[in-house]
Amino acid sequence: MIPSFDIVILIFLVVTAVIALTLKDLLASAMVLGIYSFLMCLLWAEMSAVDVAFTEATVGAGVSTVIMIATVYQTTRKSRD
Amino acid sequence: MKLFALITVIITGALLLYASKDFPAWGDPLSPANNSELSRHYITETRVETEVPNIVTAVLADYRGYDTMFETVVIFVAGLGILAVLRQSPSAGEPLPVPRDRFQERDMITIMTCRLTVPLIQLFALYVLAHGHYSPGGGFQGGVMFGASFILIALTGGLSEALKRLSEQRAIFLAALGVLIYAGTGLLCMFLGKNFLDYHILSQWLPDTTAVKARYHAMLIVEIGVAFTVTAIMFTIYATLSSKGRMRGGL
Numbered sequence: 001m002i003p004s005f006d007i008v009i010l011i012f013l014v015v016t017a018v019i020a021l022t023l024k025d026l027l028a029s030a031m032v033l034g035i036y037s038f039l040m041c042l043l044w045a046e047m048s049a050v051d052v053a054f055t056e057a058t059v060g061a062g063v064s065t066v067i068m069i070a071t072v073y074q075t076t077r078k079s080r081d
Numbered sequence: 082m083k084l085f086a087l088i089t090v091i092i093t094g095a096l097l098l099y100a101s102k103d104f105p106a107w108g109d110p111l112s113p114a115n116n117s118e119l120s121r122h123y124i125t126e127t128r129v130e131t132e133v134p135n136i137v138t139a140v141l142a143d144y145r146g147y148d149t150m151f152e153t154v155v156i157f158v159a160g161l162g163i164l165a166v167l168r169q170s171p172s173a174g175e176p177l178p179v180p181r182d183r184f185q186e187r188d189m190i191t192i193m194t195c196r197l198t199v200p201l202i203q204l205f206a207l208y209v210l211a212h213g214h215y216s217p218g219g220g221f222q223g224g225v226m227f228g229a230s231f232i233l234i235a236l237t238g239g240l241s242e243a244l245k246r247l248s249e250q251r252a253i254f255l256a257a258l259g260v261l262i263y264a265g266t267g268l269l270c271m272f273l274g275k276n277f278l279d280y281h282i283l284s285q286w287l288p289d290t291t292a293v294k295a296r297y298h299a300m301l302i303v304e305i306g307v308a309f310t311v312t313a314i315m316f317t318i319y320a321t322l323s324s325k326g327r328m329r330g331g332l
Contacts, residue, residue, distance in 0.1 A: 055225075067319055
């Protein structure tokens with residue numbers, strides 16, 4: 001574990017989470033959640049849990065982002081709150 | 082109301098941060114997880130008992146095989162649930178609003194890129210599945226990647242193109258087949274007189290294998306079952322959500 005790299009990733013995780021919550025545009029929110037998943041994957045890989053990192057990269061950053069975007073396309077793009 | 086929710090979230094977060102102080106440090110050799118009898122057994126005996134170098138795969142598919150079986154069932158049931166809630170007949174409701182610019186004129190560049198990359202993605206997915214004993218990977222990851230290749234076809238060539246390659250009926254059949262392969266392997270062990278998912282007895286049936294090698298091979302069989310289910314369900318979820326349950330049109 002590299003502490004400085006760790007702290008950078010953790011700060012970005014908090015930033016992306018807050019951005020994903022505050023954005024009104026759900027499409028952009030889904031994209032930011034993809035970035036969140038990818039940062040999470042980096043964190044797992046860096047803590048040498050490579051199997052978990054692999055799953056996070058494929059499921060979290062890959063397929064679930066696509067599924068969320070597909071759902072946004074079929075519902076509404078703007079969030080009301 | 083929003084302020085109330087914010088206060089609740091802040092208090093919960095503060096409590097979690099406070100509790101995390103009690104966790105052992107990362108990689109601490111004296112932490113309880115590293116000192117239990119069980120972890121020591123996994124770390125020292127996995128190579129001897131199963132000949133699988135990647136301990137994670139051995140724990141996932143052999144020692145904790147029962148957990149993994151029901152994880153597969155959870156994915157299967159999640160896919161069935163989405164189908165049960167969202168699936169409609171193709172003619173139901175108003176005609177689907179299709180984004181014009183995406184459907185009428187498909188871009189040559191994206192289609193050719195997709196044609197070039199999909200075989201590579203699928204090959205790599207098979208590699209991840211088959212090489213899970215030696216490197217990170219296995220049924221779940223390989224299956225998700227294989228499903229993602231079908232999703233890529235659906236994104237570039239339209240959902241009908243992807244459904245031509247993996248139709249809805251075939252996807253559901255594959256998903257059920259994956260669970261059947263996993264549970265069937267376990268039942269086979271029971272028929273041969275051992276416990277459910279106790280793979281080493283399969284050496285009676287697999288040609289030219291010792292009891293240790295039987296565990297090694299049974300893990301691959303089980304992972305193939307997981308990959309079938311995950312591939313089919315990932316694609317089914319995407320197809321259902323992107324077409325409002327009509328399996329037609331879509332993104």
